[in-house]
Amino acid sequence: MQSNAFHKLLLLLPLAYQHTSNDAKDELHWNYETNGHNWEDICSSGVRQSPISLNVQKSLIVPLPRIVFGNYDIKLRGPLTLLNNGHTVHMDVPETTNGKKPFITGGLLKGRYVAEGLHFHWGSPDSRGSEHSINKQRFDVEMHIVHRNAKYKDINEAAKSKDGLAVIAVMLKIVKNPNIIFPGLNKVLGALPRVTKYKAKTTIPGGLSLGQMLGNVNPRDFFTYRGSLTTPVCQEAVTWNVFSQVLPVSYSSLSRFWKLRDSEGHRLVNNFRHVQQRNGRPVFYRAGKDLSGAYLGK
Numbered sequence: 001m002q003s004n005a006f007h008k009l010l011l012l013l014p015l016a017y018q019h020t021s022n023d024a025k026d027e028l029h030w031n032y033e034t035n036g037h038n039w040e041d042i043c044s045s046g047v048r049q050s051p052i053s054l055n056v057q058k059s060l061i062v063p064l065p066r067i068v069f070g071n072y073d074i075k076l077r078g079p080l081t082l083l084n085n086g087h088t089v090h091m092d093v094p095e096t097t098n099g100k101k102p103f104i105t106g107g108l109l110k111g112r113y114v115a116e117g118l119h120f121h122w123g124s125p126d127s128r129g130s131e132h133s134i135n136k137q138r139f140d141v142e143m144h145i146v147h148r149n150a151k152y153k154d155i156n157e158a159a160k161s162k163d164g165l166a167v168i169a170v171m172l173k174i175v176k177n178p179n180i181i182f183p184g185l186n187k188v189l190g191a192l193p194r195v196t197k198y199k200a201k202t203t204i205p206g207g208l209s210l211g212q213m214l215g216n217v218n219p220r221d222f223f224t225y226r227g228s229l230t231t232p233v234c235q236e237a238v239t240w241n242v243f244s245q246v247l248p249v250s251y252s253s254l255s256r257f258w259k260l261r262d263s264e265g266h267r268l269v270n271n272f273r274h275v276q277q278r279n280g281r282p283v284f285y286r287a288g289k290d291l292s293g294a295y296l297g298k
Contacts, residue, residue: 030232031262032087036273043234049276050227050234051131052283054242059223059285065106066220066288067168067241072102072211080204082188084195086263087231088119088271091188093145093210102210104147104166107224108239108284113147113166115210116155120144121230122257124269129257130171131230131272132242134223139246140254141172142272145213159229164237170217174255175248182247184212189249192256198263215247220288225281230273244285 030042043049074096083090093115095101102115122141123129130142145168148158158164187204194202222243228236260268 028232030087031264032271032273035270036230039232039234039273042232044228044236046228046236047277047279048227048236048281050230050238050240051273052225052227052276052278052281053133053136054223054283054285055135056244056285059283061285061287064108064224064284064286066286067104067106067109067222069211069219070103070105070112071096071098071100072214073209074098074100074102075207075209076102078203078207080208082191082195082202082204084198084200084260084268086198086268088121088268089192089195089257089260090117090119091204092117096209103150104168104241107222107241107286108226109166110163112150114150116146116148118143118145118210118213120257121272122254122269123272124258124267125255127270129270129272131275132169132171132223132240133275134171134242134244134246139171140174141249141257143170143172143213144168145170145210159235159237161237162226163239164235165229166239166241168214169240169242170214171243171246172249172254173246174251176251178248178250180216180248182212182215182249184208185215185247185249186253188213189253189256192260196260198261198265214243217243217245217247218288219243221245221286222288223283223285225283227281228276 077094077097103112120143121131128138128140130139147166148155149164152158191202191204222241224241227238227240228234262268
């Protein structure tokens with residue numbers, strides 16, 4: 001049986017949206033060499049693990065409330081820092097220029113969930129890197145925006161509760177000639193060459209709102225289900241909201257992910273967890289047609 005001290009340590013591990021510790025003794029060493037197949041001893045066990053395969057035909061199509069985005073279209077207060085933490089590239093989400101945090105409500109969520117950070121999962125020149133699949137397809141990159149239930153004081157406390165966290169997931173796909181450019185997302189992707197090495201940090205220049213990271217996705221069209229974090233210790237604390245619309249991005253932009261390095265100097269590629277069993281969980285799909293009024297704060 002694990003001691004209380006060790007249990008507390010697990011809850012402070014370097015999750016994908018958190019900074020890794022400067023003290024090597026406090027770090028749990030894990031990697032994506034087997035895409036999580038060897039995480040049995042460091043991940044929570046249960047029947048609500050993520051990611052899973054998503055399919056419209058196997059989902060409950062119901063008129064859920066739309067996801068409402070508060071303060072998503074107000075610029076974030078800088079400086080915005082992008083960090084290579086050895087497992088992904090991560091950006092903390094600060095307050096906006098109006099002194100408030102971006103948040104989401106709606107869908108399966110009860111109450112307000114405050115944005116804490118964003119990060120990415122990607123593949124390699126030979127494989128796609130999204131964690132979830134949609135209608136039997138996987139995509140080149142999956143972006144996660146992690147939110148904390150506002151009733152919990154911090155993200156570590158939230159991760160202990162089934163209703164503690166909510167994640168927005170957006171898929172990115174390489175296309176030869178993107179017919180649209182996403183200025184906010186491109187600022188972050190453009191900063192990747194400056195964080196090639198482990199623990200490298202860089203400042204993202206210019207103003208940026210969290211809504212700009214969503215590109216032109218239809219926020220009324222999404223899958224949602226109860227699941228877990230996809231990084232150790234994989235706590236079953238997440239309500240997932242996976243947008244079905246995929247953002248087209250150029251090869252030159254997404255190939256920058258493949259040049260990053262992990263804590264041992266190896267190429268940081270294929271940083272996705274393998275698909276988990278659904279275990280009879282309901283997956284809901286909200287089919288959205290109307291783009292108007294999707295954001296608060298416009």
